[in-house]
Amino acid sequence: MSEFINNRELKTTTNPIERLTILRQIFKDLYNGKNINEVKAHFDAFIGKVTVEEISQLKHEEMLDSDLPVEEIQRLYSLHTDIFRGSIETPTRNNRPEDEPGHPVHTFILENKAIDQLIQSRVQVNYEKFLQEDSEENIYKLLEDINLLLDIDKHYSRKENLIFPYLEKYGIYGPTNNMWRIDDFIRDSIKEARQKLSEYDGDKQTIASVMNFIIQEVTNMIYREENILFPMALQNLTEDEWVKIAHESDEIGFCLTGPANVWKPERNHLDEKAISEGYIKMETGLLSLKQLELLLNHLPVDITFIDQDDVVRYFSHGKERIFARTKAVIGRTVQNCHPPRSVHVVEELLEDFKSGKKDTEDFYIKFRDKYVYIRYFAVRAENGEYVGTLEFTQNIDPIQAINGEKRILS
Structure with missing residues (x-):
């Protein structure tokens, strides 16, 4: 020392x-x-x-x-x-909203119980059978368990996209960045285990290495969440913020189980004001705020706007979003909306836009059942001053499938 x-x-x-x-x-x-x-x-x-x-x-x-x-x-x-482990003081609180069915933390803990049960009663058991005999039946059973465990992505995504932004609002960054990186390690290991088992070539040691990591770190993550993250969040977040988290959780989904009830807090001051009926006059027309929002949400693309300080200011909310977005990201720096391992890519792109080195950047990836075209545009004022970045995301599978012609008269 x-x-x-x-x-x-x-x-x-x-x-x-x-x-x-x-x-x-x-x-x-x-x-x-x-x-x-x-x-x-x-x-x-x-x-x-x-x-x-x-x-x-x-x-x-x-x-x-x-x-x-x-x-x-x-x-x-x-x-x-x-x-x-074993050294964290349990905070004393007069009320325990996490005990109320439907509260986001109550749901997270329910999921953790389901995850732990899956690990203890199935994954661990079938993994030990595989170690004794790597038969086709034992490989299949373990692969089945791993496929169930893939659902953990929803649990981690809700944590990262709903709880982390509010902790950052209160100046708490260290534990969230740390935990997100571990989440990614776990996700990658589960995917690796699925691939190795699907293409099993007799290399039992490789399977053993990745399975040991999954079992240990998934269990450790449950401990970190319930003893560090959730108490930390419960001490800092307001009831209105928990209401917002509960409201937006459905968009991401739940892991192995779901909320036990619809949470109805005793005191709820969440302001659900309707959009103002004011108008915005632009160079090429006049729209009400309601018309403008509906117009943006009906575009067959997802758009997100980041201001000159890298803060997320707006995203469209169409019927079929490609990547999950929650209202909690508004006011959050874009660097903290990405996994730690990809932040350097985001920062390099923004630096190129700010310096004038680039005005656009395109990416295209396979994502689940979609072929996604992602475009970034530097938004500049009339004098060339950088005012932000526009992210434009589109599923181009339907476009690539087009052939021949379809005229408006037909």
């Missing part, structure tokens, strides 16, 4: 600044290869119990070398959980 810690008496401290300094040093020691048992002993001696507020102030990314191999990053994240 650091000289600072070595020179202290062997007892816990209550000074907030000292505690945060020691916590940061403890995690630096982990990154520098110190033995987990030694680090945990120092944690117990100098910190003892840790609060979710203290955890929210830790920014692991500041201490983590982005050039580390993925396997090392995964190992370190797992050690984070080992350090905190």
Whole structure:
């Protein structure tokens, strides 16, 4: 440990600044290869119990070398959980909205129970049978379990797109960025397990490696959510914000189960004002705000606008969105709307737009059953000043299927 810690008496401290300094040093020691048992002993001696507020102030990314191999990053994240396990103080609250059926946290916990049951009663059992005998039947059963586990994407997506933005609003970034990266590791591992099992070539060791990671990290994530993320969110988010989260959860979907009821809080001040009937006069016409919104939502494309400060200001809300969007992203920086591993791509594109190096950029990908064309446009004022970026997303499968002619008279 650091000289600072070595020179202290062997007892816990209550000074907030000292505690945060020691916590940061403890995690630096982990990154520098110190033995987990030694680090945990120092944690117990100098910190003892840790609060979710203290955890929210830790920014692991500041201490983590982005050039580390993925396997090392995964190992370190797992050690984070080992350090905190059993040492997190449960906040005292007068009311417990998470106990009310239909509250978003109540639903998240229901899903976690279903995920844990799937892991313990099916995945773990069929994985052990596979290790004993990699028969076609045992491979099929394990593959069936993995296909069910793919549903976890909805659970993680709701967490990332609905809870994380509000935590960021309150200045809490570290745990959310950290957790999103682990979510992606888990998603990738589940997909890898499905592919390896579907194309099984007798390499049992590769299957064992990815399955061990899935079982361990899915279980660890349940602990992180229920002991760190949810208490942190319940302490910071207002009732109105939870109402918005509950309202928008259906758009993303649920994992293995769903809400036990429709949540109706005792006090709900959520402002559901109708759109003003005011008008907007433009160079080529005049539209009411209602007409403008309907017009944008009827376009056969999804559009999102990001302002000059990289803040999401608007997205259209058509009937068949390609990528999930929730109202929680409004006012959030676009960098924090993307998984950590792809943020550098977003930043490079925005920098090219701001500098004038580029005005457009196109991408096209296969996404589920669609062929998606994604276009980005630098939006500039008459004098060339950069005012934002327009994202334009379209399913072009129907367009590619067109042949011949269809005239308006026919």
